[in-house]
Amino acid sequence: MIRYLLALFAFILPLPALAQGAVTSADPRASQAGQEILRAGGSAADAALAMMLALTVVEPQSSGIGGGGFILHHDAKARKLQTIDGRETAPAAATPQRFLGPDGKPMPYRQAVLSGRSVGVPGNVRLMAMAHRKWGKLAWPRLFEPAIRLADGGFQVTAPLAARSAQLAPAWGDFPAIRAIYAPDGKPVAEGSTLRNPALAALLRRIAAEGPDAFYNGPNAQALVAAVNASRGAPGDMTAADFAAYRAKERPPVCGRYRMWRICGMGPPSSGATTVLGILGMLERFDLKALGPNNAQSWHLIAEAMQLAYADREKYLGDADFVAVPVRGLVDRGYLQRRSRLISPLRALGAYPAGNPPGAPARRPAVQTEPAGTTHFIAVDAAGNVATVTSTVESAFGSNVVANGLVLNNELTDFTHAPEVGGLPVANRVQGGKRPLSSMSPTIVYDASGKPVFTVGAAGGKTIIMQVAKALIAHLDWGMPAQQAIGEGLIYFSRDGLILEQGTAREALKPELERLGHRVRVDSLGLKANAAELTAAGWRGAADPRSVGTALIP
Template identity: 60%
Template sequence: MIQRFLLSFVLFLSLPAVALAKGGVVSAADPRAAAAGQAMLRAGGTATDAAMATMIALTVVEPQSSGIGGGGFLVHSDARGQVSTIDGRETAPAAAGPRRFLGADGKPLPFVQAVAGGLSVGVPGNVRLMAAAHRRWGRLPWATLFEPAIALADGGFAATPRLVAAVGAVDRLWGDFPAITALYHPGGKPPVAGATLRNPALARLLRTIAQGGADAFYTGPVAASITTAGATAKRNPSALTAADLAGYEAKERPAVCAPYRTYRLCGMGPPSAGAMTVLQILGLLERFDMKALGPDNPISWHLIGEAMQLAYADRDKYLGDTDFVAVPLAGLLDKRYIARRALLIDPASSLPRYEAGTPPGAAPRTAAVSSEVPATTNFVTVDGQGDVVTMTSTVEGPFGSQIVTDGMVLNNELTDFSFAPEWDGAPVANRVEAGKRPLSSMAPTIVYDARGRVVLALGSAGGRRIPMHVLKTLVGVLDWGLPVADAIALPNIYFGGGALLVERGTSLAAMKPALERLGQTVVVADVGSKVNAIERTATGWRGAADPRSEGVALAE
């Protein structure tokens, strides 16, 4: 197994961004991680085996974005079309409370002051998620899933341009973090693209988990090293206890599903806001003939922009961890409610403001925006039997909390909570509470046709922008009839600072004057993405990766 994987690793620079196969396919944001999943499929593993091996390998080669020191959401569909989801989102430790991110003056801390150190670290969820998924849908031995990642950590891997850029973005914070400096400033200097990096401590950690199972991560010496790292951090030391780790559970939750035209789409429910936001936007667009308008028409993007801002207003007001907050899930997707909201959208002009509605079953609540950073990763796998997995995994911002223990980057996921616990005297849904999971924009999504077959599965990185990267890809495939690779390559759109943001250097940027005539303030910006997907074709499965990324799709 390791020998076959290493051959794929040596050849990774020539791997394709698109792959067509009669058997299984893996699409991931790094070629080495995709090759790890491919090796599992070739060894007779399931889509879940491939996805979990991919996730572990990403811990090594994409430490700036994801890994076992963080958490994620997994959406699984079997060949009969039965969908399941697993919530591996990080939890706030028992010591966390609503004032966690308030300064001495009672005001929310600046993000940069809160992110580095122990204060931002949540209990990692990915290893428990992995164990739950493998127990239910895995076929290969648990230890086999770790072999490619161990080979990479021990033998070394080439630093990618994206990793090098991430180091340059945050290494000014590393003066108080010697462990991460030692790993990613080898020889005391930032790495250059192509430089070989090794992580023997992470290889030892992965061997420990491979031999001892998930309990070897959440109890014993590994758990002790995590708690010590947070408590002794030079910046923002904070308690994350052995009991916090030992008590962590990955939770199977009901999928959130809704129709769109002739399709049925399913994704992750809260504490993910991704599926709810994507499905709401699609519901708002359904009254418009997006197919006839097409991707080259500014009106199409104007409608997307209007629907986006209405849906995000609902997101920020109502969504949070349903174990702590009453979220009006049914109301937010109620057809009559969405139809009323859709009537606010005028193809000929922009709304003066975008406010949350009042969906059925909604309790009084105040809107507040969280501070998600555009990092994260997504990977999608399908096996020869037709089982599909799409999973989004993250340590939150670049290199998470900047804390490294046992060669593993620890997340800064708690900064995804809203720092202000209340606003205008009303509680914020996404406030910090002990044991709570912060709201996320991650949006792993599976699409079914009218016969109940999976026809598309995808997800993206990008922080709060994730739902929009997924949304434009869905519109590209389902409305505009594009192959998924072409849909991923469509321009990205988002909003911020009272303006519509359109991706620099794209056809959408050229539409700026037309969009402005519809009443929008439009800013051309760098709105990157990192989408990975698979789709069903007449001749087999086709995988694709974002051309803006280093990702690839590999056939079994």
């Protein structure tokens, strides 16, 4: 009777806000894996790790344990935020000339990317192990069950996976292992067809049974190293010792204030938090709420702050274990206020040089390329713990090198290929054991009481930073719910001027932005974001309408 009354009471009265969890990812099968783990009593971290494994199977063109990632975790009981860096590392043999040809110039993009030379030691399995030790509740093997079922039993191919397979299949003449899985008999897998990956299922079983060392030592590590070093075009120079030496690292989060909120993200080798906070810090003096989302001046101001913040990114960011990165200076409120004074509401600057934040070393800016890959996923459990993760293999199918059914990353091409500019070393140059600069920007927003209320992350190369900044502005300044905030059209830039996202309300801004002095074009941007927000009914997830992703509750 007591149990009946309690159940009736819970039905009649709304549950407290933190009693409802949520999951969201860029693929419905991954979201279902996270939901399954939460329903089984798992923590937010458990659910996020299960989603990472499921995405390894169903979204191999974007992410997986053959790559790396970053996780932000909020512990509701301890009221503590921690971050783990699982970014890939360069082999010990790597030198600053890694991607230069015999003439001293950067080698052709295709040759650099589709090669073993582009592969970094994958970090996601060590990231998973550290996260599970810290915040996991379920047994390690349980997290692998959804992904193993998908790899063994098969899954329906999505439109994005089919499209990427069709795009890359012509290049797979020199990559028989990936062709055998994603273009059997020479025909790229079709949307809606069933795909199985028994070799990947076997690998996942080994790691589930034996732990992370089964990935980084022994037969699997040997197979991955052999595939990397035997690849055609530009073979790698990785060793079993490189694999065995890999360690995920806990890093201090980078936080700053924006109006009444505290916004936290990932520090170097991510450039996400410093650049997002740079954009927001320069915009804080403007009343974006009053201007609104349909006003060209709002987007003019955002565009100016964006280009100034990215200029600082290109000059100062890199792996802080190897180069001095002025993190505090880049997010210093006084510095950002001075940078903001460069912005005129009436006219585009036209030129956007890097600034001189406190503690900045002498350095030259160098542009780093970063293809539009990656994925983001989020889990919140009933206790209010939040795990928000961005993971990547970099380009479509990474390096296109496959071993044991696993797609390996091409993350090392995220290093700046020119090791020095104007006689000064580039912060993001290649070095053995170093982690390449990343735009991945998992972010958590805290309210004035210190409670997490919003989390967001994205995929899409260097647009990731701007997607996150845009979603924060849309949610915090314009009051948009999470789903609308991440779906809002983007403004970005190239060396030729601003880019307005095709097929969105941003297109209509072109004439007015041109009157303000901007060069403007309209183009598609290949965006994909996921978010979650705290509502009166509990946490609610959001998946980008541009993607096939879903958001679920336990």
